[in-house]
Amino acid sequence: MKDADKLHMSDFLRGPVIGSAIQALELPQGSSGLDAGCGIGSHTLLLANAVGPAGHVTGLDLSFELLIHAKKRARKSSLSAQVSFQKGDVSKLPFEDDTFDWVWSADCVGYAPLEPLPLVKELARVVRPGGKIAILGWSSQQLLPGYPQLEARLNATSAGIAPFVKGKMPELHFLRALGWFNEAGLQELNAHTFAGEVHAPLNNDMRSALISLIDMRWGKPQPELSEEDREEYQRICQPESPDFIVNLSDYYAFFTYSLFSGKVVNSTTMD
Numbered sequence: 001m002k003d004a005d006k007l008h009m010s011d012f013l014r015g016p017v018i019g020s021a022i023q024a025l026e027l028p029q030g031s032s033g034l035d036a037g038c039g040i041g042s043h044t045l046l047l048a049n050a051v052g053p054a055g056h057v058t059g060l061d062l063s064f065e066l067l068i069h070a071k072k073r074a075r076k077s078s079l080s081a082q083v084s085f086q087k088g089d090v091s092k093l094p095f096e097d098d099t100f101d102w103v104w105s106a107d108c109v110g111y112a113p114l115e116p117l118p119l120v121k122e123l124a125r126v127v128r129p130g131g132k133i134a135i136l137g138w139s140s141q142q143l144l145p146g147y148p149q150l151e152a153r154l155n156a157t158s159a160g161i162a163p164f165v166k167g168k169m170p171e172l173h174f175l176r177a178l179g180w181f182n183e184a185g186l187q188e189l190n191a192h193t194f195a196g197e198v199h200a201p202l203n204n205d206m207r208s209a210l211i212s213l214i215d216m217r218w219g220k221p222q223p224e225l226s227e228e229d230r231e232e233y234q235r236i237c238q239p240e241s242p243d244f245i246v247n248l249s250d251y252y253a254f255f256t257y258s259l260f261s262g263k264v265v266n267s268t269t270m271d
């Protein structure tokens with residue numbers, strides 16, 4: 001499955017949680033912001049909706065292919081006049097200092113291989129004093145009801161701990177983002193976790209979203225698993241399997257996203 005398809009399919013599940021996180025930020029009506037690492041632009045549109053018709057959101061991504069999808073989606077929406085997209089690297093943003101009222105970055109800043117602190121400083125550089133930086137990251141899930149040991153072992157594989165990498169300094173783990181924000185001189189720091197959930201009966205969109213989510217989370221059977229776990233993973237997590245877990249009539253799952261935010265005080269704190 002292509003990255004764009006995975007992101008698109010999982011939108012049905014993630015949309016409401018992302019919406020709650022955006023709402024919690026209380027972005028000012030009419031403000032202008034940046035969605036750094038926007039992918040196919042789903043959050044760019046939700047952010048544009050949050051700041052209203054007088055606001056504007058720029059979606060930036062390294063991937064030309066994902067930006068094509070983002071532009072197409074925007075054109076089909078009622079928000080196309082409020083968003084624009086451009087290619088760029090979050091570690092060297094193509095914007096002047098103090099360009100935006102706020103910056104949002106989901107599942108991008110804080111993710112390997114880039115070091116988080118320089119990225120947070122770069123985000124802060126393009127936000128005006130008094131503006132906000134918000135980074136959101138996938139933080140946990142329970143997708144395999146009835147199989148807690150298999151799920152725990154899957155979570156202990158390199159795919160399961162991603163974007164963290166074994167051997168990395170603990171301070172680089174996404175849930176240590178408050179430390180990066182402190183070091184970058186941001187103030188009024190905040191952290192909050194939002195849960196999304198789903199249960200049977202599932203419509204086709206939800207089913208596809210779960211297939212995509214399981215694939216994004218653990219992917220192919222990991223070599224670190226025992227033969228027995230690999231077989232069980234195939235049996236309950238492959239959509240073609242008669243025992244595919246998502247087909248259960250009592251299926252229930254949840255997942256969480258954690259949001260870290262802070263205020264830019266003035267440009268000198270970013271040096």
Ligand SMILES: C[S@@+](CC[C@H](N)C(=O)[O-])C[C@H]1O[C@@H](n2cnc3c(N)ncnc32)[C@H](O)[C@@H]1O
Nearest residue numbers: 037038039061062063088089090091106107108
């Ligand atoms: C997991 S996706 C998240 C996309 C989107 N924020 C979402 O949550 O739906 C990570 C995105 O970050 C982008 N990305 C990775 N490194 C980047 C960089 N250095 N500069 C800009 N974008 C980057 C990828 O191309 C991808 O679209």
